[in-house]
Amino acid sequence: MRALRLVLQPARRSLGVVATRIPPRSTTAPSPILRRIQPQFPGRRLFSQTACRPNKWQGPPRDPSRDPDYQLRVRSRDPTYQLSRAKPLVTHDSLRRFIRSPSLHTVVVLSIVGAVAFYFSNLQTVPVSGRRRFNCFSEESVKAASDAQVKRIEYDVEQTGKRFLGNWDPRTRMVERVMARLIPVSGMEDAEWEVRVIDDPRTANAFVLPGGKVFVYSGLIPIAKNEHGLAAVLGHEIAHNLAEHVGERMSSQIGVNMLLYSVIFLTGGIAIFATSFIGGGILDLLFSKPMGRLQESEADYIGLMMMAEACYDPQQALGFWQRMERAQQGEPPEWMSTHPSNHNRIQKITEWMPKATEKMEQSDCQGTSAFADMFRSAMRRGVRME
Numbered sequence: 001m002r003a004l005r006l007v008l009q010p011a012r013r014s015l016g017v018v019a020t021r022i023p024p025r026s027t028t029a030p031s032p033i034l035r036r037i038q039p040q041f042p043g044r045r046l047f048s049q050t051a052c053r054p055n056k057w058q059g060p061p062r063d064p065s066r067d068p069d070y071q072l073r074v075r076s077r078d079p080t081y082q083l084s085r086a087k088p089l090v091t092h093d094s095l096r097r098f099i100r101s102p103s104l105h106t107v108v109v110l111s112i113v114g115a116v117a118f119y120f121s122n123l124q125t126v127p128v129s130g131r132r133r134f135n136c137f138s139e140e141s142v143k144a145a146s147d148a149q150v151k152r153i154e155y156d157v158e159q160t161g162k163r164f165l166g167n168w169d170p171r172t173r174m175v176e177r178v179m180a181r182l183i184p185v186s187g188m189e190d191a192e193w194e195v196r197v198i199d200d201p202r203t204a205n206a207f208v209l210p211g212g213k214v215f216v217y218s219g220l221i222p223i224a225k226n227e228h229g230l231a232a233v234l235g236h237e238i239a240h241n242l243a244e245h246v247g248e249r250m251s252s253q254i255g256v257n258m259l260l261y262s263v264i265f266l267t268g269g270i271a272i273f274a275t276s277f278i279g280g281g282i283l284d285l286l287f288s289k290p291m292g293r294l295q296e297s298e299a300d301y302i303g304l305m306m307m308a309e310a311c312y313d314p315q316q317a318l319g320f321w322q323r324m325e326r327a328q329q330g331e332p333p334e335w336m337s338t339h340p341s342n343h344n345r346i347q348k349i350t351e352w353m354p355k356a357t358e359k360m361e362q363s364d365c366q367g368t369s370a371f372a373d374m375f376r377s378a379m380r381r382g383v384r385m386e
Helices: 002-015 032-040 070-076 079-085 092-099 102-121 139-159 170-186 220-224 227-242 245-266 272-309 315-327 342-362 370-381
Strands: 123-125 132-134 194-198 206-209 213-217
Touching: 102 123, 123 370, 132 245, 139 206, 139 213, 139 245, 170 194, 170 213, 170 227, 170 272, 170 370, 206 227, 213 220, 213 227, 220 227, 220 315, 227 245, 227 272, 227 315, 227 370, 245 272, 272 342, 272 370, 315 342
Parallel strands: 194 213
Antiparallel strands: 123 132, 206 213
């Protein structure tokens, strides 16, 4: 053994190998390399960009009969079961506390006071009838709504296959001649007037939107018969704009909608069907339709005076409404309509005829707007015209 040791030792020296003792790896403190790397990637595995995540594998599926939580998990994923266990958004106790809340009482009182003040500050008197009405919309707001309605009419005409008659058509030129005499007496020369005649022989109707957009259906012209009869219709439609009836109708919808939505809110949405359909129909019969008949009667009077001032024969208005009555056989009862019956219309126009004839005789036929100016002045002062 000693001889063998002597032989190996020189060999080790010749190879330059020095035997060193390798200390055992420490299990308590990391190496200097790990201490430099680990702080840069907290919560991650070494040499990996993926965060450490717990293993959520629950093993092979267990027998549902031996799993007490199986039925609960199945039912928790069932929408019907979840809906049956859902709590109501509004309970009787929460609603009772809400109604008894002092802050709610304060808000209600302030809202009522504000609404009453707003209502009385926007009351007007219609000069020709002395009727008090609520109108909170300005002329600019009404014109903006009218512009949207013009686009809707043009779209409907296009979709139904109808067309607008050209300016060269004799019916269009007839309407333009009548409007050329009625516009000066209306006092609305600054409006952007435009005449559109819709080719529809089956419809006898005409309307003038705020801002000066005139629409006439061709079926009305044979009933009008001449320019005097057409002036009675167009004078009536212009009168709606002079009396600001469109703004009044828009304003009336505010109160109706507030009443309907308040009932829906107080009933928790239970009476939404009855409120929307039945309640809306009742309010329509009690308020909207009677107001519409009053507006039509006012427009009949104003239009009659304007056509007389434009030197159109007011007697021709009687003939027009008589022909309209014959053409509209089977019209609904007056209480179901927004317009007076043709019979009552003829009776009223007959009562106003002496004054209209006097207006025509006093007119110089030069397109003066004496009646329209008098109407606007009386409406600003809140007085009735004599």
